[in-house]
Amino acid sequence: ALLEILRFPDPRLRRQAEPVKVVDGEIRKLVDDMFETMYASEGIGLAAVQVNVLRRVIVMDVADEGSEERSGQGLRPLCFINPEITDRWGEAECEEGCLSVPGYYEPVTRAERIRVRALDRQGKPFEMEAGGLLGVCIQHEIDHLDGRLFVDHLSKLKRDRIRKKLEKSSRHGTPSR
Ligand SMILES: O=C(O)C[C@@H](Cc1ccccc1)C(=O)SCC(=O)c1ccccc1
Numbered sequence: 001a002l003l004e005i006l007r008f009p010d011p012r013l014r015r016q017a018e019p020v021k022v023v024d025g026e027i028r029k030l031v032d033d034m035f036e037t038m039y040a041s042e043g044i045g046l047a048a049v050q051v052n053v054l055r056r057v058i059v060m061d062v063a064d065e066g067s068e069e070r071s072g073q074g075l076r077p078l079c080f081i082n083p084e085i086t087d088r089w090g091e092a093e094c095e096e097g098c099l100s101v102p103g104y105y106e107p108v109t110r111a112e113r114i115r116v117r118a119l120d121r122q123g124k125p126f127e128m129e130a131g132g133l134l135g136v137c138i139q140h141e142i143d144h145l146d147g148r149l150f151v152d153h154l155s156k157l158k159r160d161r162i163r164k165k166l167e168k169s170s171r172h173g174t175p176s177r
């Protein structure tokens with residue numbers, strides 16, 4: 001089912017998600033609904049907090065660097081339950097967008113490479129290293145689970161300007177460009 005994506009500055013985006021105790025049918029339904037919602041919104045990631053669910057669940061589908069040449073499709077759906085970053089290296093700046101802050105793309109500095117541990121859709125633990133857009137997206141989604149948004153990494157001036165514009169467009173119901 002398509003879920004409603006909360007929009008900045010909705011205070012519900014600022015809440016902390018709780019760890020998942022058992023990966024059961026309910027969680028798998030949530031994961032499937034999050035993938036459906038992410039694809040419909042043309043995003044490359046989505047966190048449960050964005051769809052008003054306080055569980056530590058994120059989904060992602062990022063074209064793997066250079067994998068298009070190798071394997072053709074390149075896109076691979078990933079699900080991280082109770083994700084934890086266990087190691088991080090370097091620093092890199094990347095243009096970020098957010099389905100909760102539609103229409104804005106700003107450079108954000110994050111770790112260049114990370115190692116992350118999580119449970120998969122079957123509840124099985126796994127660990128992976130990620131850099132590039134995948135590494136950035138994982139960090140962006142885990143921020144969502146802790147009530148953080150990419151606009152928090154911008155200046156207050158920029159964040160307030162974005163907030164005012166989104167508050168205006170949501171009041172008059174104009175579609176955000
Ligand atoms: O709000 C979200 O979590 C989804 C967000 C994830 C993200 C995008 C870019 C950098 C970091 C995290 C989006 O998918 S917004 C859509 C978007 O920006 C985008 C879509 C396709 C390719 C690249 C970016």
Ligand SMILES: [Zn+2]
Binds near residue numbers: 099140144
């Ligand atoms: Zn986001």
